[in-house]
Amino acid sequence: MPTPREEGATEYEATFRFDERHQGGPGIAHGGLVAAALDEACGLLATWHRFPSVTARIFVRFRRPVHINRDLHVRAWVAGTRATRTHIDGELREDAEVLAAAHGAFHHVPLEHFLQTPEGRAAGELWRARLDRGSRD
Numbered sequence: 814m815p816t817p818r819e820e821g822a823t824e825y826e827a828t829f830r831f832d833e834r835h836q837g838g839p840g841i842a843h844g845g846l847v848a849a850a851l852d853e854a855c856g857l858l859a860t861w862h863r864f865p866s867v868t869a870r871i872f873v874r875f876r877r878p879v880h881i882n883r884d885l886h887v888r889a890w891v892a893g894t895r896a897t898r899t900h901i902d903g904e905l906r907e908d909a910e911v912l913a914a915a916h917g918a919f920h921h922v923p924l925e926h927f928l929q930t931p932e933g934r935a936a937g938e939l940w941r942a943r944l945d946r947g948s949r950d
Contacts, residue, residue, distance in 0.1 A: 814853055814887070819862040825858040831881045842879040842941045847905060851915040854887040855901040862891055863899055864926065879905065879912045889915075897911035897921045918939030 829850070837843030842945045850931050859866040872910075881884065889903035903915040927933040 814850075814857060819859060820861055820864065822861045824890045825854055825861075826886065827854060828884055828886050830884060831879065833881060836881060840881055840949055842881055844875060847875065847913050848873040850885075850917075851889075851903050851905055851913060852917070854889045855903045855915055855917045856919065857890065858889045858903075859899045859901050859917075863894075863921045865924060866899060866919040866921050869898065869918040869920040871915055874914045875912075877910060877912045877913065880907070881930050883907055885912075891908070892916075895902075907910060 814829065817825050829840040831846065835842050835846050837845075848871070851873055854866055855871065856866070856868055858890075859868075861863065884907070886906045888906070889901050892900040892902045894900070898922055899921065901917050901919055901921045903917070904911050905913045924937060928937050
């Protein structure tokens, strides 16, 4: 999913599709992938709302089957903040019908949380360079 456009964002939206690779049952997206898509949308918003953040908990309610090969719209919004927690709600729709909804809590963590591995340190350097470029623009 694309990243939000600005830091401090309070809403996020994207359109995507599941295909044959994402089936749990014939023609239906796997529920774990539906939950992952909602976690990704809510997590992207949480991180861009308050950098960096990680999922503390997420509850997903499945309302209808999510069919493959159809345009799906995912939307997330900040429902509230408290101390180091950001509460994000989200939904996955096909047209006007809500197929799944999420309620999550995301924890703001220090950047060092991600710098414990060589891969994390490399990603951190890329983020620092990106942030440095943004502050000069």
